[in-house]
Amino acid sequence: METKIAQSLILSPGTGSEKIVRVPSGSVRFSRRSREPDRFHQLVSAQWQPKTSPSNRLKAMSCSYKNFPASILETGGLQASFDDALILKNKLQEIEPYLNGRCIYLVGMMGSGKTTVGKILSQVLGYSFSDSDTVVEQDLGGTSVKDVFNLYGEGFFREKETEALRKLSLMHRFVVSTGGGAVIRPINWKYMQKGISVWLDVPVDALAHRISAIGTGSRPLLNHDSGDAYKKTYMRLSNLLEERFEAYANANARVSVEDIAAKLGHRDVSNLTPTAIAIEVSLSLSYTTYICSWKIAGE
Numbered sequence: 001m002e003t004k005i006a007q008s009l010i011l012s013p014g015t016g017s018e019k020i021v022r023v024p025s026g027s028v029r030f031s032r033r034s035r036e037p038d039r040f041h042q043l044v045s046a047q048w049q050p051k052t053s054p055s056n057r058l059k060a061m062s063c064s065y066k067n068f069p070a071s072i073l074e075t076g077g078l079q080a081s082f083d084d085a086l087i088l089k090n091k092l093q094e095i096e097p098y099l100n101g102r103c104i105y106l107v108g109m110m111g112s113g114k115t116t117v118g119k120i121l122s123q124v125l126g127y128s129f130s131d132s133d134t135v136v137e138q139d140l141g142g143t144s145v146k147d148v149f150n151l152y153g154e155g156f157f158r159e160k161e162t163e164a165l166r167k168l169s170l171m172h173r174f175v176v177s178t179g180g181g182a183v184i185r186p187i188n189w190k191y192m193q194k195g196i197s198v199w200l201d202v203p204v205d206a207l208a209h210r211i212s213a214i215g216t217g218s219r220p221l222l223n224h225d226s227g228d229a230y231k232k233t234y235m236r237l238s239n240l241l242e243e244r245f246e247a248y249a250n251a252n253a254r255v256s257v258e259d260i261a262a263k264l265g266h267r268d269v270s271n272l273t274p275t276a277i278a279i280e281v282s283l284s285l286s287y288t289t290y291i292c293s294w295k296i297a298g299e
């Protein structure tokens with residue numbers, strides 16, 4: 001069954017009890033029904049520091065750039081450091097057994113980097129990658145998301161998106177980049193809660209810069225005929241984020257790129273490489289899986 005579904009998905013290469021609230025600091029944020037895990041935050045972060053044991057230093061020294069997929073080292077003109085690539089590899093290697101094959105769902109606004117970061121995570125984890133928009137397109141014989149909106153309307157697209165997420169929820173060992181609006185239907189969360197969800201939270205200003213640079217043509221909710229592309233995209237994204245903020249906060253973890261930039265001493269989030277963001281996602285995964293095992297042990 002799983003193999004059959006896997007074949008029908010385009011592959012370019014149970015938790016659910018945690019909730020996020022607005023907290024002003026830290027790049028990975030969690031609010032939980034239980035406050036208990038907060039006590040463990042430092043412990044878990046410490047656990048993920050780069051290894052310095054002699055055997056690990058040897059491993060690091062014998063490792064070279066060619067050990068990493070190209071996408072980790074360079075995406076969109078941003079060059080990741082060898083150190084970051086190695087840290088990411090080590091973190092994901094450590095966490096992989098605790099994921100138990102659960103899928104990772106990246107949620108977030110259009111242009112937040114779900115595909116870029118998701119592909120890096122999947123390659124390093126040895127997971128498959130899928131994109132719910134691509135699954136919808138494939139299920140409709142290759143009709144683009146833009147054409148689905150134009151021909152059948154948003155309601156029809158949302159039905160197909162739910163069906164794509166249902167199919168994906170049957171999979172194991174996938175990193176899934178979800179459509180920007182996948183969070184708005186509660187039924188989609190029922191499917192995404194089969195895995196671990198991470199919200200990539202990127203400021204609207206950065207999103208608008210990215211999207212107006214690549215064009216809004218393939219994004220029907222942002223498309224416009226004329227006028228200042230940045231301004232129009234910014235306004236539309238701001239409204240969408242306002243409407244969706246609480247829905248994104250259903251994710252098991254929130255990775256804020258503004259907070260990562262602050263932590264790393266960057267003024268601008270556009271200086272962050274996708275690999276640096278993937279490292280924070282891996283931290284959030286370690287924390288989330290830790291909470292889950294703690295909850296299960298306590299039950």
Ligand SMILES: Nc1ncnc2c1ncn2[C@@H]1O[C@H](COP(=O)(O)OP(=O)(O)OP(=O)(O)O)[C@@H](O)[C@H]1O
Nearest residue numbers: 076110111112113114115116180210214272273274
């Ligand atoms: N960390 C980053 N810094 C700068 N640009 C980035 C970063 N991550 C992604 N991008 C760029 O932003 C654009 C959108 O990225 P991506 O397609 O990964 O986002 P997405 O969340 O999957 O978007 P959508 O939901 O609209 O498909 C791409 O042009 C990508 O190269």
Ligand SMILES: O=C(O)C1=C[C@@H](O)[C@@H](O)[C@H](O)C1
Nearest residue numbers: 110133145179180181219220
């Ligand atoms: O934010 C949204 O609602 C969307 C995001 C894209 O990924 C596509 O799913 C579609 O363009 C709608």
